[in-house]
Amino acid sequence: xxxxxxxxxxxxxxxxxxxxxxxxxxxxxxxxxxxxxxxxxxxxxxxxxxxxxxxxxxxxxxxxxxxxxxxxxxxxxxxxxxxxxxxxxxxxxxxxxxxxxxxxxxxxxxxxxxxxxxxxxxxxxxxxxxxxxxxxxxxxxxxxxxxxxxxxxxxxxxxxxxxxxxxxxxxxxxxxxxxxxxxxxxxxxxxxxxxxxxxxxxxxxxxxxxxxxxxxxxxxxxxxxxxxxxxxxxxxxxxxxxxxxxxxxxxxxxxxxxxxxxxxxxxxxxxxxxxxxxxxxxxxxxxxxxxxxxxxxxxxxxxxxxxxxxxxxxxxxxxxxxxxxxxxxxxxxx
Amino acid sequence: xxxxxxxxxxxxxxxxxxxxxxxxxxxxxxxxxxxxxxxxxxxxxxxxxxxxxxxxxxxxxxxxxxxxxxxxxxxxxxxxxxxxxxxxxxxxxxxxxxxxxxxxxxxxxxxxxxxxxxxxxxxxxxxxxxxxxxxxxxxxxxxxxxx
Numbered sequence: 001x002x003x004x005x006x007x008x009x010x011x012x013x014x015x016x017x018x019x020x021x022x023x024x025x026x027x028x029x030x031x032x033x034x035x036x037x038x039x040x041x042x043x044x045x046x047x048x049x050x051x052x053x054x055x056x057x058x059x060x061x062x063x064x065x066x067x068x069x070x071x072x073x074x075x076x077x078x079x080x081x082x083x084x085x086x087x088x089x090x091x092x093x094x095x096x097x098x099x100x101x102x103x104x105x106x107x108x109x110x111x112x113x114x115x116x117x118x119x120x121x122x123x124x125x126x127x128x129x130x131x132x133x134x135x136x137x138x139x140x141x142x143x144x145x146x147x148x149x150x151x152x153x154x155x156x157x158x159x160x161x162x163x164x165x166x167x168x169x170x171x172x173x174x175x176x177x178x179x180x181x182x183x184x185x186x187x188x189x190x191x192x193x194x195x196x197x198x199x200x201x202x203x204x205x206x207x208x209x210x211x212x213x214x215x216x217x218x219x220x221x222x223x224x225x226x227x228x229x230x231x232x233x234x235x236x237x238x239x240x241x242x243x244x245x246x247x248x249x250x251x252x253x254x255x256x257x258x259x260x261x262x263x264x265x266x267x268x269x270x271x272x273x274x275x276x277x278x279x280x281x282x283x284x285x286x287x288x289x290x291x292x293x294x295x296x297x298x299x300x301x302x303x304x305x306x307x308x309x310x311x312x313x314x315x316x317x318x319x320x321x322x323x324x325x326x327x328x329x330x331x332x333x334x
Numbered sequence: 335x336x337x338x339x340x341x342x343x344x345x346x347x348x349x350x351x352x353x354x355x356x357x358x359x360x361x362x363x364x365x366x367x368x369x370x371x372x373x374x375x376x377x378x379x380x381x382x383x384x385x386x387x388x389x390x391x392x393x394x395x396x397x398x399x400x401x402x403x404x405x406x407x408x409x410x411x412x413x414x415x416x417x418x419x420x421x422x423x424x425x426x427x428x429x430x431x432x433x434x435x436x437x438x439x440x441x442x443x444x445x446x447x448x449x450x451x452x453x454x455x456x457x458x459x460x461x462x463x464x465x466x467x468x469x470x471x472x473x474x475x476x477x478x479x480x481x
Binding site for chain 2: 002027028029030177178179180181183184187247308309310312313316317318320321323324327330331334
């Protein structure tokens with residue numbers, strides 16, 4: 001697969017750039033569940049090297065999202081305070097690589113495993129401040145009109161209900177067993193909704209540890225925007241704060257800085273005030289959304305549509321953790 | 335006596351992780367094989383108790399339903415097995431799904447009545463069920479496989 005793909009990529013990119021290239025390496029990155037991602041190194045005839053990232057839509061992926069959505073989300077933050085890769089090309093048709101794709105420049109840095117404590121040591125403080133500050137920047141960014149319009153077609157109020165309905169539908173469609181804890185969590189969210197937000201912002205949709213690149217003490221890029229949409233800024237905050245991303249040290253969300261400090265940084269950066277009660281709702285919502293994703297992964301695996309082991313892991317381990325988070329939250333409300 | 339299934343799986347996982355995976359140069363394929371090794375390792379650790387776990391969970395749900403819900407013993411008679419040969423994991427799992435459906439409905443009923451103590455007993459049951467089933471305490475394996 002890789003050899004055929006690398007050959008067609010070389011031909012495509014030489015045509016696009018109107019230059020001849022030779023391939024230095026073409027490697028698939030492990031772990032992505034919604035896109036097949038390749039890291040590519042090329043050299044032109046003068047010896048200059050280019051480092052690129054190619055993202056291909058998967059025929060069977062966890063969350064089916066349009067390639068264009070991801071591309072537009074990256075477009076919205078080019079040359080902004082939110083570091084993102086420079087975009088090169090995108091196609092929604094199958095003519096080039098048999099599936100939709102997106103091409104961008106590779107950024108320096110590495111992504112951590114979100115389940116590993118101390119990945120950012122000794123730079124937790126520096127990276128933590130940037131992590132929560134960048135999330136605030138996303139919340140306050142004025143989105144270009146054309147991009148806003150493209151996203152607004154799916155915009156419906158109240159945001160909380162749109163999002164909750166969407167993920168409950170995924171659960172109903174993909175569930176392979178009865179889960180009373182999850183059902184109780186969903187009932188709670190519908191029964192005690194948050195206040196409707198007056199702030200519409202771009203929501204990353206998967207802003208968390210592991211979805212950004214860092215080099216030493218600096219965040220170099222925010223990645224994986226395929227679930228981006230317009231909505232309530234507390235949605236991203238609730239997801240990023242979820243204890244699943246710091247399960248072995250729950251007082252330091254994302255294994256970075258303490259929670260209160262993180263919220264201060266976010267409030268200062270976003271210019272929004274956190275409503276604690278509404279944030280609690282979004283944090284429980286994050287666990288339900290997580291369960292939808294892990295259930296969907298388990299379904300892909302069980303049905304044989306995609307037997308990538310990451311799908312089985314997702315159903316087994318993060319699924320367990322999010323159920324425990326839901327139960328802890330429900331008990332605390334009694 | 336033949337080696338048990340869990341021993342076979344354990345050895346297979348060790349071979350994959352320690353013998354075959356390091357031989358693969360392609361990073362993606364090596365990581366993917368390593369993940370399979372970790373998954374087989376988790377399966378090896380869980381397979382021996384899988385039937386007992388389901389049986390215990392089913393019995394716990396039945397006990398809770400009898401003491402805290404509107405359901406009576408006659409309605410639960412169907413879940414008693416008369417034939418020990420039929421108590422395969424798939425049979426126990428089929429009953430488990432039916433019992434979980436009953437449990438979900440009864441918890442919802444308690445919530446609508448606002449009976450806090452009763453709801454807490456239900457949550458206690460859910461916690462013990464979850465605790466017995468979970469594999470997330472093996473999260474170290476996940477780290478190894480994804481690192």
